[in-house]
Amino acid sequence: MAEVRNAILQAKRAAAKLHRSHLMRERIEAEGGRIDVFETILKAGIPLLFRPLDGLLGVFVNDPSPGVLVTTKRGLSVQRFTGAHELGHFILRHQPSLDDESVLRRSPFRSAPNYALQELQANAFATEFMLPPWLLASHFKRQGWGQEMMGDPMIVYQLSLRIGASYEATCRSLMRPGIQVIERRVMRALLEVQPKEIKKNLLGDYMPPDWRRDVWLLREKDEGSVIEGSRSDLFVLKLAEHSGSGYVWTFDELNEAGFAVVRDEREGPAGDAIGGPVTRSITARSEGPQRGRLSLAERRPWAEDGEPFSAFSVHYDLNGPEVEGLSQVERRHVLEAA
Ligand SMILES: [Zn+2]
Known part of the structure; x- marks a missing residue:
């Protein structure tokens, strides 16, 4: 358990160090927006390519030199989280990794002895890097959103778009240790709502070509x-x-x-x-x-x-x-x- 705790702490520190060295907080507090995952990978000098990967979301290699692949078969928020996960492998000097859908399902904040420690650590890094508490706080401030408003699926969905994460990842992040804006009961209720329902409410009688x-x-x-x-x-x-x-x-x-x-x-x-x-x-x-x-x-x-x-x-x-x-x-x- 101490090993898992230390690994997560190390991942969070590495994410915070990147935010500081690229002055991300200063920029986002001034202009809004989200963490630029792919620009950070570019600045780190890691070759990054997008490919229609079969059964995989992303790949990290380190031999003979580091490189990252991310799938073209998923939406932007999944591509961004996968990129952040692979960046974590690089920053934390991990072994090569083939990452499938389970990347998205692993909770970095629950002890999960079945998963390799490096996968847990890469996810803790990705979450902290893409969704730091100050990023959420900055959007709350800009929009005038209070804690009590985070029970409203439409507002949480709008938050998710502005921070570049999926609706589900945003709901879960609002309950994360260190953020704890909502209780588990509220998170469950939010997760029962499908983004399609929220989009329907926003669009009224306009029917888009797809959802x-x-x-x-x-x-x-x-x-x-x-x-x-x-x-x-x-x-x-x-x-x-x-x-x-x-x-x-x-x-x-x-x-x-x-x-x-x-x-x-x-x-x-x-x-x-x-x-x-x-x-x-x-x-x-x-x-x-x-x-x-x-x-x-x-x-x-x-x-x-x-x-x-x-x-x-x-x-x-x-x-x-x-x-x-x-x-x-x-x-x-x-x-x-x-
Ligand atoms: Zn991985």
Whole structure:
């Protein structure tokens, strides 16, 4: 038992050391976003390739030199966790490892004598590296989320998108020692809800081409933040609109940027506040891999160059999931160096 405890402690320290040496906390607290797993692997100098692996999520080799393979057959959050697990093998100087689905099912915080200690340790590393307590705290602060709100599956799902983890991993992390935002009873209730149900609730009567894609709910609190997701993700934008005073949001920028607006509605106002702000609710679909900055303005339509009442902007990187070959971040480095 002491051996397991020490191994987990060592893994957590190694993860925290990486956060510090890459100033990850400072960056994320300023800009939002998540831990960049594949960029960290690139900076560590480990060759990383994505391949359609059969029956495996990832591979770590160290002879004659270190290298990592990650499957292309799973979504981005699984690719990220697998990458973090393989990075753990490298950082902790482990033996080569072929990692199958059981990687995701192992709990690093339960004693499990059947599993090789290095697998337990690589998972403890991956969890601490991808989901450190300060990362959750930073998103709670930005969004104004309190502990009591973490019983709501929709909010936990939105948290999972912003930290780049699966819904299930996020639910489990909220109960982790050192975080303990929810009780086991709440976690069980959250895990009974399927992400598909949450997506249905967010989309209402809009029927997406499939239910694998994620659905982001973006509000004023997301202003200025970084949205990192996948190429076919959906976005529900809900912004206060002062149409009673003649100001409306225009969404031409969305179409120009490669998003298709699939629904446009106005909700409210709450109560009898005639002339008060309503909520403009827009649903948009990303039409392919893309990266950029989206800026929207609430203006009086007849005063094109007049001062906007308010503005909303986010940076987005919708290149997930990773496809066969080099990681997206490495492709960018190669192009920039050319
Ligand atoms: Zn492993």
